[in-house]
Amino acid sequence: MKRLIVFVAVLSLLSCKQNNAYDASGNFEADEVIVSAQQNGILMQYTVEEGKQLKSGDTVGKIDVRSAELQKEQVQASIEALSQKIVNPKDQVELVQRQLVVQEAQLEQQLRERTRTENLVKSDAATRKQLDDINAAIDQLRKQIEVTRQQLALNTYNTNTQNRSILSEKNPLEKSAAQIQEQINKGLVINPIGGTVLVNYALQGELQVVGKPLYKIANIDKLCLRAYITGNQLPEIKLGGQVILRVDNGKDNYKEYPGTITWISDKSEFSPKTIQTKDERANLVYAIKVRVKNDGYLKIGMYGEVLWTK
Structure with missing residues (x-):
């Protein structure tokens, strides 16, 4: 009876260790665009709010250009x-x-x-x-x-x-x-890309100058996980390769997403202190980007793990 209990405990430990294993890890990011003023003057109209969805080509503000x-x-x-x-x-x-x-x-x-x-x-x-x-x-x-x-x-x-x-x-x-x-x-503030407003820097009625940031926007429908792999892992992946992304979902659960490798760095770099690779002894790593469709749960800066599909 004791042997059976020990055997079950070992299997549980191995299963837990296998579920926690991953091949690379990193943080989610998006291509962020900072929209700046292109004219000098008072911001007469402005409809930008953080979290607001904007379409490409939307007019979101107007700077006073009466002199022009x-x-x-x-x-x-x-x-x-x-x-x-x-x-x-x-x-x-x-x-x-x-x-x-x-x-x-x-x-x-x-x-x-x-x-x-x-x-x-x-x-x-x-x-x-x-x-x-x-x-x-x-x-x-x-x-x-x-x-x-x-x-x-x-x-x-x-x-x-x-x-x-x-x-x-x-x-x-x-x-x-x-x-x-x-x-x-240029007195009209035209939104350049479709996406979500991440940060708003301006308020209606403020004096704007050329180059002053108004707001930051990004398309978060698709995010990229920037992760790091060792030189030993480099031969295992290729551009366009399919992988599994995993993020925390509760205390002991994970949520998985299918992802595609869209970029592999051609230069090695020293391991960032915040990144743990599969081989923690490796000093030099390669950055990769994995694109994934966002269901609304993924956030910019969120930690994620990568598992190679076999």
Whole structure:
């Protein structure tokens, strides 16, 4: 009877020792993002709270950027003023064309008058001087018509040149307006990733400066256990390998999760004081990361153990 009791005790001890054995251990962590202010000013609106779930692209705050808005309005007013300086080539061309039509009509009238005067001169009803005066007037009109035609050709060119000069001032102003708009956009606090707010650093109404942290957020739907293994264990694992993660669940129980090895360090390091490896005599260890789906029970910083799947 005594032998049976001793045998059962030994089995219980071995079973307990086997259940407590693990291949690596570490703490859970997540990729944390610290969202900072991108503009200077008073935080006018702010809806961030610790523990709050946020989606990527959510607008969670607004910094006062009224000075930048006024600068943009000033630039836009300058652009509108330049637009009023632009000349329409069509209006100028129509004016010169009407002048040309009048001159050509005068020339036709003078040509008819010359013909009539030539007939009068032949019949001694007009003097030679009258005919010479008409010819001089015709020559003068022809010169004026030639100048008007040249003016008509040059008018469009000059107008386009003037407009290009004005538009050359407009383009830099538009670029300046776009830059100011970018500064205005940075007044909005846009949440970069979907996740849970871990820490809130700001309050509505506070003065913010560029680079000042507002809050810390992380996606805790999936966590990574950062653990350390010895060099002897290194050949036993591979990237993408499946393992079992174990965390405490009560006094003597464990809760297990399937995990995937997503990273293995290519450099060894000295064992952290807070980490116990399977071989406690090992001075140099390798860090690994095991990703696991979080059911809400796992927390950042929680201790966990890794068991290789056989």
